Amino acid sequence: MQTSFTPDQLRDPAITAADEILRKCVHCGFCTATCPTYVLLGDENDSPRGRIYLIKDMLENDRPASDAVTRHVDRCLSCLSCMTTCPSGVNYMHLVDVGRQRIARTGRRSAADRLLRWLLARVLPSPERFRLALLGARMARPFAAFLPGRLKALVKLVPPAARTAILEPRVFPAEGVRRRRVALLAGCVQQVLDAEINAATIRLLTKHGCEVVVAEGAGCCGALAYHLGREEEALAGVRSNVRAWIRERTARGLDAIVINASGCGTMVKDYGFLLRNDPELAPGAAEVSALARDVTEVLAAVGLKAAVAGAGTTVAYHDACSLQHGQGVREAPRLLLQGAGFEVRDVPEGHLCCGSAGTYNILQPELATRLRDRKAANVDGVGADVVAAGNIGCILQLAPAIGRPLVHTVQLLDWATGGPRPRVLDQANWLN
């Protein structure tokens, strides 16, 4: 597509990146068809092609974000379904982030909106703060009906019982011969809400010969703040993660950086791009991205032990958008589950987001609920015993809406290879 940036504008690396992306778009419109918000709303402005147009117009003319740009870019889930569909290789992810940063700087938002966004960016990435916030939210839960829309959505998302265990930096040795040494991203929200996912991941990796290290100094991946348009805040976290993992790799060696929340995985795999202009950390960030793997990718490479439990259980596999569209990981989880003796079933409209999308279900509760209900109907229609997903966001979003237990893929794989049977299998609808 034709662009018109001045040489002066192009001196800004964000604009150079946007220009390269825009030039690849041929405006074919294929992306509209698989975009969840276009499917729901039928407005070109709520499609990737429309948003690309809005962002292009804002950037080219150096305009502050109009209310239209803000409204329609805010409605984008960043599910990246459009990137899977796009035949021209348009990197929508990078473009929409440039758009979000411009909106954060120049757009008009209500004080309540600004406060909520600030709160989310401050609280969620910090396990300690988040744990405290959870307590407050839990106390507010009985009064949820009296809260305004987005606060109600937030409070309702909080599960009544979370099993928190915050991982401290340490090494979990491999069982038997050490075949790999991997760093685990301990995460932020996930370990506060469901520590069982990290526990199952560590059991699974160590029993398959992987030494697992939680590196000193590594914390939240930065995705939550970044997708809220808070670039500097996010990049500070990114830098400390890169330093932590490079330090670990230099000192004791790393074969991979394992991520078990695919939203974070997509972010870490993009560190190389995010810090491409950082004179000090660019090479290290590229190295980190090259080492980053979803946990199922590592397990697929290592090979799973013979299964001892779970055989014949039917599993509806829910593709998290960050895994299927962000990282292109579709086969590995399915093959692992099949290999472990589960009967895997695909969910119709699997490409459509469940509405979780980071903080989307808090910021856009109405659209998120419509997507959640649509997804839940599709999942339940499959009629499986259990649902597996590779991302805490989807698990939190879908669990209350579907009529069957929902677990992280690693919990089923851990169970099949000798680990504990996931508790939710015995207590239907654990989140309610």
Added chain:
Amino acid sequence: MPRVVIPVRCVKTDMRMPVPDTPTIARRQQIVGALRRIVPDGVIADEAAMRPYECDGLAVYRQIPLVVVLPSTVEQVSAILRYCNANNVKIVPRGAGTSLSGGALPLADAVTIGLGRFNRILEIDWDNRCVVAQPGVTNLAITNAVQHRGFYYAPDPSSQIACSIGGNVAENAGGVHCLKYGLTTNNVLGLQIVLPDGEVVRVGGRHQPEGEGYDLMGLLTGSEGLLGIVTEVTVRILRKPETVRAMLMGFASNEAAGDAVAAIIGAGVVPAGLEMMDRLAIHAAEEFVHAGYPLDVEALLIAELDGPQAEVDYLVERVAAIAARCGAACVRVSASEDERLRFWAGRKAAFPAVGRISPDYLCMDGTIPRRRLAEVLARIRALSEKHGLRVANVFHAGDGNLHPLILFDANRPGELERAEEFGADILRLCVEVGGVLTGEHGVGVEKRDLMPVMFDEVDLEQQQRVKCAFDAGGLLNPGKVFPTLHNCAEMGRLRVSGGQLPFPDLPRF
């Protein structure tokens, strides 16, 4: 004979659109208010939010509309048209906005009606083997809705993932399987349309229409939004063939591949699809989908054969033998359904995949007699050198429908104009060798000014009389298809006079 001349330059090119009507623009607020009363939650009047509607798949022509309205019921569409008709406001209908001929290019003084909210399948009638769908349902969604019972909808344009069935009707869309199963017009059974005065009429039904007066369905299909707005479509679905196999055949020259196409059809074989790609297109597509295309050939044919197993086995052998006789460098037959889909994936994504090797392209759409294929390709190559622009050829070779993609960089001054000149030369060439201007993309604005190359003045005026029978006020999609707009009143005889309805036999609602 008096004419409305079309002198205003559209953005960046010399494409001239009808002069915007200043009084209409002056009462914009009033029009916006009226539309808001009809569709309270679906009027876009803010300039920033109208901008994404300024073009369709042919992004070189752009114009911000007067206002955009997104109705979600037939009653709303009817009320909008009634209002516009009564107040002399022009209308541009828009489906998914994937047109490559600029069929949905807005006008500064016209309401753009987007049908994106009409996205539900209304009924699957298994007994009558048809699907009733709203016009915004995508082409592929129809197949997706019926494939679990072994059925599919045959016409499959490359944009089938996104293009809408209503748009398919407007443009009489084709696709790779038209060679054997026909264009949209051969697969549509019934339509509900809203006429320019807001009247809702039905044409056809759930069976193959035949012999009841004029073929109105044939007239409406491919009418490019000039006669009415489609609000419901009934299409025939077919049972999936028992066996389907695809073949890849590589050739050392375009001419050899062209000869092979003529030889296959000449031998009486009717493949379900017979497609051709040249070197540039092969490489672009391969890079995107990794279909396993040979990269060391100049031209690639993809043939699909379907039917009972024994027939398919026999035909695959015959086609392979013909290809070998024409000097094929390699022949591969799909061994699995996965592989067959992969063979097609590259072809289906070829247009936008060209976006990876060139920032812009113009997609042409001419049709020629098959036996002139090799000659036309050679002349396109010569034109490519003359205009100094690369061309990637992707086309439905089986029915002679060419899609040369002219690669250019709109950011370089003069390249768009050269690309347009090159495109016009290709279309003139198509007509010269006995072909036509369009195979399946429609005339739109893209080929509008070349219509006189194909039709003389008498032909064009007669076609416009048909338009006048439906839309005497010339309010629906003006500036498309016809290079010169005639005033219906001045053209006389076919003007609808007061109180007398056109087509009084049609059921009206």
